[in-house]
Amino acid sequence: MKAYLISIGDELLLGQTVNTNVAFIGSALADINIEVIKSNVVGDNSISIINEFKLAFENADLIITTGGLGPTHDDVTSSCVTEFFNTELVLDEKILEDIKQFFESRGRELTDLNRQQALIPKISTPIRNSKGTAPGFWIEKDGKIFVVLPGVPAEMREMMRNYVIPELKIRNTSLIKTQRLILQTTGIAESMLFDKLGNLDEILGNAKLAFLPNQYGVKLRITAQSESESECANKLFEIEQKIRAKVGRFIYARGEELLEETIGKILTERNLRIAVAESCTGGFITSRITDISGSSNYFERGVVAYSNAAKVEILKVSEDTLQKFGAVSQEVAMQMAEGVRAISGADIGISTTGILGPTGATFYKSVGLVYIGYCDEKICYAKKFLFGNDRIINKQRASQAALEMLRRNLLRIPDED
């Protein structure tokens, strides 16, 4: 089964919205062995949309569209679908009931505009939307499947998970099986990782390996194909062992797990609690930690000590040290980590202090300079990092380095490159 994704919306061509939907859908389809052959964007224009529908219908077995289902005048997907399939819109009572309940539960008033969203193409099966008002549609014609989903990511995701993927699983039966494995590394550059792995053919056999770098590290994606699922799994298992033998200490997770999830699992298992003192990262580390449900079990508190006063008053950093070494120093990073650990009674304290840029550099301290501190009951130290000149990326890299320093200490992996 070959899939063709169509994202609808001028905002995508004009660059006013980042298209996160195709990544979600691509990944969900890959998991059930459906290959995405195309992923195209088209504007809010009926002629272009219908042309794209034709192209998709000729070239693929499964077409999934997102966007253009909202309540306002610029949303034309429904009318394009009815025109393309030569059908009409009819009112669906169940969907209307969903919409009424959605507004009731939020204490909001139902408008005529919202009521119109219960209209769906006659030849389609509606897909209910538990997170919003626009329903999706599922159409089967000439042995092909045409799925229409809203563009709001949370709504689309819920509908993919609860309806589209289960329905597709029933219908897709291919002979060649594909399995993929993601290994997530951090703290090592792409080219260094490539060098350390050495002869790739020896590791991979007929499997494939891709390097996917971003500001949090480099993902390794291994793809194995075979006639049986178990053979794919065996191949992947063998390759994983070979890769781990060479670069294992840089790998923090399998699959799409985030470093903050990895950390959460280890802390939960060990029954340890942490506290965080941030200067330059400004709350981003605690925000990442608390993105994970259940983090209240191991995260005690965070202090965003942006001013020197906050460092002294809350974290008990010595004024002398601040005077002598400056706020961006190894000494202050250590005192911050020790301080937040002491006041919170947590087992571990971590800290950051640095210059993320673009301003703030001095003759001795350049943009990108960050110290990260780590303290537990046995050791207390701070490490120096030199990142680049982009404020947001520096924040992301510094938060990742801090979480990785925590991971390595928890797992007693030597903390050096």
Add this chain to the structure above:
Amino acid sequence: MKAYLISIGDELLLGQTVNTNVAFIGSALADINIEVIKSNVVGDNSISIINEFKLAFENADLIITTGGLGPTHDDVTSSCVTEFFNTELVLDEKILEDIKQFFESRGRELTDLNRQQALIPKISTPIRNSKGTAPGFWIEKDGKIFVVLPGVPAEMREMMRNYVIPELKIRNTSLIKTQRLILQTTGIAESMLFDKLGNLDEILGNAKLAFLPNQYGVKLRITAQSESESECANKLFEIEQKIRAKVGRFIYARGEELLEETIGKILTERNLRIAVAESCTGGFITSRITDISGSSNYFERGVVAYSNAAKVEILKVSEDTLQKFGAVSQEVAMQMAEGVRAISGADIGISTTGILGPTGATFYKSVGLVYIGYCDEKICYAKKFLFGNDRIINKQRASQAALEMLRRNLLRIPDED
């Protein structure tokens, strides 16, 4: 000039990477009146890539590709470009020098793999990369422009800003001018906004309006076309006044400005300092505030008081109040805001406490319940919000609601819907 964007990489079809590049490029081209007619994704496969090059070359005047320029074996864009243009790769000494310096400045070792990145197609002009190692290329042939950029967002952006956009501006001279205006609203639903605006034709004349909702609010995008730039600007100005007359108090910014930037400007202008006490948002509010360069001038400190102990010890929330009303209550939100204001000496304190989910609900308090507190020298209050059932979206919505509450108080806009 019509543009065609090609994003290269299996990770985009497999959904392992979100494609942020096309949004950036689309937006940059829209700003200089170049229309993007297509935005397609293609995998790391030479045949598909070259086919897509052909299609693009037939249909557009400007082709911009991103991705596939890395140092490893799965990066095939350079070889596809040389094949498509029937040329060869040659070593560029300046680029090699850039790469050497890049590694030197980071204290890293230069590998042979990195050295190979100084090879560029003979018929191209190299585009230097100040944030990474892979250069881009600029090719002009048969009156068409073909631009090849790396896929790493920070590198691509820098090259677009410093080289591609300035070069395109010189070459693009169209007769019909297009101007767009974005007005950013928050705290009002899309359908309510539509209703409040009333008769759109009366507001717009022959201009166009799109509603772009996300978890931070609804963007209004107005597009005006005319033969002169000044006429476009006048039209947009008139429309903006009409829209502001109806929904002005929900508009926090023009253009792509973020609410945290808006807040930063007002606080800087008024010479006011804020402090933040977060429970459920876990540091996300302070992280957003400190994303803005210069925030140290108005942001004093943040406390992520996840545990009750932290609320009592640092923020001086009363144990009685916690006992009587629970941590998720109007009373605690007010005490947190007042507490962080008092200990920091800041002019304003804001706070959050709530249940973001998926767990943590009780019989009386459901997932999505959040109290947001605001205190300055004159007033201190907390407001109740009911968000949905998605943890991350709730965090985003709660942080936006808190910043909007701050904005409305700063501008003395009545804080009610």
